[in-house]
Amino acid sequence: MRDIYNTLNSRQQEAVFHTEGPLLILAGAGSGKTRVLTHRIAYLIDEKGVNPWNILAITFTNKAASEMRERVDKIVGFGSESIWVSTFHSTCVRILRRHIDRLGYDNSFTIYDTDDQKTLMKDICRRLNVDTKIYKERSLLAQISHAKDELITPDEMEMNAAGDYNKKKVAAIYREYQTSLRKNNALDFDDLIVKTVELFQNCGDVLENYQERFKYIMVDEYQDTNTAQFKFVSLLASKYENLCVVGDDDQSIYKFRGANIGNILGFEHVFPDAAVIRLEQNYRSTQNILRAANEVIAHNTARKPKTLWTENQEGEKIHFRQFMNGYEEAEYVVGEIAGARREGKGMYKDFAVLYRTNAQSRLFEEKCLLANIPYKIVGGVNFYARKEIKDLLCYLKTIDNAKDDLAVRRIINVPKRGIGATTLSRVQDYADQMDISFYDALRVAEEIPSIGRSLSKIDGFVTFIQGLKSKAEAYTVRELLEEIIRLTGYVTELEAEDTEESRARIENIDELISKTEAYQEAGEERGEPATLSGFLEEIALIADIDSVDPDQDYVLLMTLHSAKGLEFPNVFLVGMEDGIFPSYMSIMSDDCSDLEEERRLCYVGITRAMKELTMTSARQRMIRGDVQYNKVSRFVREVPRELVDLGYKVEEKKPKISESLTGDSSLSKMRQVFAAKPFQATQFKVTKADSLDYQIGDTVRHVKFGVGVVKNIVEGGRDYEVTVDFDKVGVKKMFAGFAKLKKI
DNA sequence: GCCCGAAGTCTTTTT
């Protein structure tokens, strides 16, 4: 046997060597569960002679999947590429792409994102004369999604409704929603799981096929599986029962999207033969951080009792600071990072700022920009949800799946083709009457009565799309996209607009183009054809966290939810205020388990930290336009006083901050900041351009600082250092790779 | 059919 298993502790070894039958690994935060999983895979292949082809490992995010894949590649001798490592959603898509015709869908189905779902729901409400003042689209979709998480069909929902008028109405809307999805040959996120389960239940041969294929199944983050996902896994595993699930009930934070904590708490009931192994030694955090985490989570009642321990050093105390408002809070945090960086205490990527809601990112982003600190915001408005991106994607979707009415209707007038609402509703009526798709109705528009003058415009559009369709086969995705941009004049139009906004949009489009290129390359590497459907699918299933590149040196700003599974030497938990975190909703809720979920979220946050943890709060804060006064979060008070360092008085601290980092940065102050900053020589991996598209004397634009003139360019080891004199904020030095200056 | 400004709504968290 190889000696790679010697580095594991005895509990971990036990988990690795237990290969047959159901196994539940209760893995506390930082207890090395990914190590266990990867070593377990290696052991299965190397020692047990299992064919890599027979192994399935499921994670929640693509990032987790690719990390696991990478680590498996490193320790598995051969054949690691045929191990199936992917997320629940991609796994299901791959299965459905091959077999969903058995359920009466077309195998080229489209995946609807939240935006698409909303548009569709709006449509349905209009059709069914539902008053959206009373039944909000959002809440309807939430109810439907929840039903799907629990594998409840429209029929079942109606039956459960009994005499309840409201519930019956929702059930009817749910039914109509499903019909529309099918008409559009589309699935929403939840359907991906639900339909796969349906497929398995209806087609025994398909299920058996996959049961034989996946003889060994592993599921990561098991505490976050919902009923549908559980059903999916247990169907797959029911033949061989070689199911290994890894999770931590204390880190269950996705109840709102249907995660059923019962799946982990009741695993031993469903699989009576299950072995249970606990991993309680933490390798990540200092003793103080771990003690704080243990103390906080101990306030929860619904949990499997356990206590993490570590052999690590005691470490520093938990820092807590309270500020007058959110600005000062952000200034402090960013100042601390800048300071630590200046003193050589770590790189930017060693720091993470974690908050409860996405909206809180803004202040930190602003301060980072002012301090010239590279950062990345994870989450918030999805890149692919931006208008210009969606427009172009809908062209691609139309080409890919002509049944997707939503996509066709979105682009029929983008750019303006002078086809109005009246015409569109006539086409829609005709399509409904004839029971054909919207696009097919357009193709036979001459048969539609009272279309009149618009006919020629519609014909123009149809010819245009048909032309693109005929090219789709031969073109790469990139070529197709560029053709669309050229023929529609999309970018030309934006260029003519010439505003701050339109320039940003063009930049986004450029990024989309490079994503098609990256997709092409990845396909070639894997030896898979880079199809249009494949590209659209990848985009639909991508999460923002997936784009975090561990080689890039930037501070990460994200929600606590996004931070799960990550670790950082230094963590800032900001906005620690009752009403923010725990959220107002959870405090007010009758169901005290809501508050417990928030506490688990806090536990997740604390345990992200390896060396240092800072919690901050503000006395007053702007929330949606008006000022709120919040108390310090109860979670802060649950950390034993002796573990906390309250620091100096805030008033004493302030001058030092404003000296270095306030917005009205006079030249001398900025110099101070930069003088002690030898960081261009260190690893600052922003890909260095071969040359810059501007030179000394050119006028350039910066996202935050506005317009300025380039004064100097110094070629550094990894990037160019550019000095710019800005109209508004004066002279600044910055790195070309990060500053993204645009010549104007 | 299209554009612009006023009013209304929202936010927890995400694949």
Next chain:
DNA sequence: GACTTCGGGC
């Protein structure tokens, strides 16, 4: 505060 929707005017 930021984004979307709606209604009035052209």
